[in-house]
Amino acid sequence: MKTDLPASAIREQMNLLRKSPAFSGSDRLIELLSYVVEETLYGRATDLKEAVIGNAVYQREPPYDPRIDSTVRVEARRLRKKLEEHSRLYGQSDPISIMIPTGTYVPAFVIKSGSQDTSPPQQEPGKDLFRSGHGAVIAILPFRPVSGDPASQEFADIITDELIFALGSEPGMNILSRATTFAYKDKQPSIRDLAAELGVDAVIQGTVREHMDVIRVTIEVSDPRGMVVTSDRFEGSVDQLADLPERIATTFVSRNRFDTSKMRARLLKPGPAAVHAYGQLYRARQLLDLQVPQSLRESLAIFSKIAEDAPDFGRGHSGIADCYCDMFRIGMVDAATARSLARPAAEKGLEIDPQSAEALTALGVVQAWLERDWVAAETSFNAAMNYGYYARTARVFGTYLAARGRHEESERLFNEARRIEPFSQQQDIAEALSRFQSRNFPKLSEAASAAALRNAPMESLFYLALGAHFSGNPEFAHRCLQPLGKMMMTHPLLIFANAELEAWLGSPDRAITLLKTGNPKASYFAHSTLACSVGDSEAGIRYLELAFRHRELATVWLRMDRRFDAIRNLDRFRALTGEARAASARSA
Numbered sequence: 001m002k003t004d005l006p007a008s009a010i011r012e013q014m015n016l017l018r019k020s021p022a023f024s025g026s027d028r029l030i031e032l033l034s035y036v037v038e039e040t041l042y043g044r045a046t047d048l049k050e051a052v053i054g055n056a057v058y059q060r061e062p063p064y065d066p067r068i069d070s071t072v073r074v075e076a077r078r079l080r081k082k083l084e085e086h087s088r089l090y091g092q093s094d095p096i097s098i099m100i101p102t103g104t105y106v107p108a109f110v111i112k113s114g115s116q117d118t119s120p121p122q123q124e125p126g127k128d129l130f131r132s133g134h135g136a137v138i139a140i141l142p143f144r145p146v147s148g149d150p151a152s153q154e155f156a157d158i159i160t161d162e163l164i165f166a167l168g169s170e171p172g173m174n175i176l177s178r179a180t181t182f183a184y185k186d187k188q189p190s191i192r193d194l195a196a197e198l199g200v201d202a203v204i205q206g207t208v209r210e211h212m213d214v215i216r217v218t219i220e221v222s223d224p225r226g227m228v229v230t231s232d233r234f235e236g237s238v239d240q241l242a243d244l245p246e247r248i249a250t251t252f253v254s255r256n257r258f259d260t261s262k263m264r265a266r267l268l269k270p271g272p273a274a275v276h277a278y279g280q281l282y283r284a285r286q287l288l289d290l291q292v293p294q295s296l297r298e299s300l301a302i303f304s305k306i307a308e309d310a311p312d313f314g315r316g317h318s319g320i321a322d323c324y325c326d327m328f329r330i331g332m333v334d335a336a337t338a339r340s341l342a343r344p345a346a347e348k349g350l351e352i353d354p355q356s357a358e359a360l361t362a363l364g365v366v367q368a369w370l371e372r373d374w375v376a377a378e379t380s381f382n383a384a385m386n387y388g389y390y391a392r393t394a395r396v397f398g399t400y401l402a403a404r405g406r407h408e409e410s411e412r413l414f415n416e417a418r419r420i421e422p423f424s425q426q427q428d429i430a431e432a433l434s435r436f437q438s439r440n441f442p443k444l445s446e447a448a449s450a451a452a453l454r455n456a457p458m459e460s461l462f463y464l465a466l467g468a469h470f471s472g473n474p475e476f477a478h479r480c481l482q483p484l485g486k487m488m489m490t491h492p493l494l495i496f497a498n499a500e501l502e503a504w505l506g507s508p509d510r511a512i513t514l515l516k517t518g519n520p521k522a523s524y525f526a527h528s529t530l531a532c533s534v535g536d537s538e539a540g541i542r543y544l545e546l547a548f549r550h551r552e553l554a555t556v557w558l559r560m561d562r563r564f565d566a567i568r569n570l571d572r573f574r575a576l577t578g579e580a581r582a583a584s585a586r587s588a
């Protein structure tokens with residue numbers, strides 16, 4: 001690879017990176033970056049193969065074999081993230097940007113000043129994110145197999161075709177034809193040149209890798225100047241080959257769907273900053289999908305920045321509402337705080353776009369979980385369903401219906417949500433929680449497998465294990481103890497998860513000890529179920545009363561939760577469920 005930049009300027013940029021807080025404590029990553037940069041400067045970029053780097057940088061003995069050692073691939077991914085972190089947080093004034101494009105180990109050097117400025121476009125005060133036009137124009141380049149074998153090449157072509165079909169079916173999307181983009185199949189054109197030649201708003205490309213019977217697909221979205229604005233990775237086993245491309249394409253499209261009514265109607269097209277705004281939205285939704293405290297905080301920060309920088313874009317505001325609702329769901333904030341911040345954000349999103357499915361869904365969640373206004377919530381959810389296919393709408397509506405005891409309707413919506421977005425941790429959690437609380441143990445058993453142990457999010461795995469225990473499958477429940485024990489328990493509802501499961505399975509010692517000391521980071525509801533797991537009815541009722549007094553969301557399951565069966569006939573428990581029914585009747 002040739003560069004017109006002087007070697008001295010590139011080496012000066014390397015000095016800046018060595019001093020960057022982003023690379024603090026990452027000496028091996030700096031060593032890897034220095035090696036590929038210097039090899040490129042000396043004209044040896046074509047020699048930068050995985051095995052060469054593995055032997056030169058990591059000095060393996062016996063020699064590095066990429067078929068059994070993934071060190072270089074893993075470290076390259078870490079390096080890309082560190083470079084992106086430096087650029088975003090510390091390198092705004094750097095004269096040069098150094099990147100390692102996905103699918104190669106050859107660095108790219110880009111000038112960031114003057115007429116060739118490649119920093120992400122900033123939203124100018126008073127300048128709209130969108131312009132008059134007929135939707136976005138997208139180029140989907142043929143995906144590349146990393147291994148190059150015929151089977152991987154065929155899979156890469158299939159997933160490219162699936163993306164062209166799925167995105168081409170979306171309102172507001174104009175996708176270049178297969179004949180146009182497949183002309184670049186055996187080439188590696190500059191994204192900047194290709195975008196200028198084809199007149200597109202964004203370019204999508206990706207790679208396919210098969211290793212140890214696992215297929216990994218990486219998808220990357222770039223703006224017209226070649227800057228990556230977002231990326232994602234999906235994986236599945238080789239026995240899922242038949243439907244894996246469709247599932248990946250469907251999920252990717254769901255996460256990139258336009259929730260802007262005028263874009264869907266092809267009355268607008270994205271302006272220069274819109275692609276970056278959508279990239280940030282995608283990242284925020286990825287973080288929201290994880291459903292743990294740290295990811296929700298990071299997601300909230302991104303949505304807040306979007307809302308500040310793009311005043312004509314309602315999706316930042318609806319994202320803020322979603323974050324506060326989910327923070328309340330897992331016990332990070334109380335009901336009053338969540339409502340005071342979530343409702344205005346949802347209303348602002350609807351003010352900007354009254355037909356926003358995201359904003360209507362956010363409002364419905366506020367009405368259901370924070371205000372317990374069931375009638376208003378259902379109205380909002382149904383309105384959101386009318387404005388497009390949105391997985392979160394079907395998912396939270398399905399959870400709401402499960403809490404209301406309408407289990408068949410709930411399952412239909414869960415099936416719809418899974419069809420819209422096959423890969424989703426939020427969906428895994430919603431299904432496991434709702435089916436456990438609805439005592440739909442046969443459905444839970446279908447998901448109880450080795451794959452669940454490997455891939456399920458912590459919250460989902462906990463409810464799968466409880467369901468297995470209460471349905472007479474202690475073997476699977478016992479197998480869940482090890483992965484649950486290795487997970488960082490920061491979720492207020494799940495801090496006692498491992499000890500509680502142990503107690504239900506006949507080993508109560510740790511649960512008894514924890515119950516004596518308590519934990520201020522755990523919810524009252526979690527304390528109550530822990531008490532029930534060791535047969536302490538008095539503590540179970542006492543903590544339930546506190547949970548109800550503090551309006552913890554988990555109390556909506558009070559009448560269903562199998563863990564309370566031993567105390568269900570006690571007067572104090574009946575009083576609580578009577579209050580819950582009275583509150584529901586008042587809101588209805």
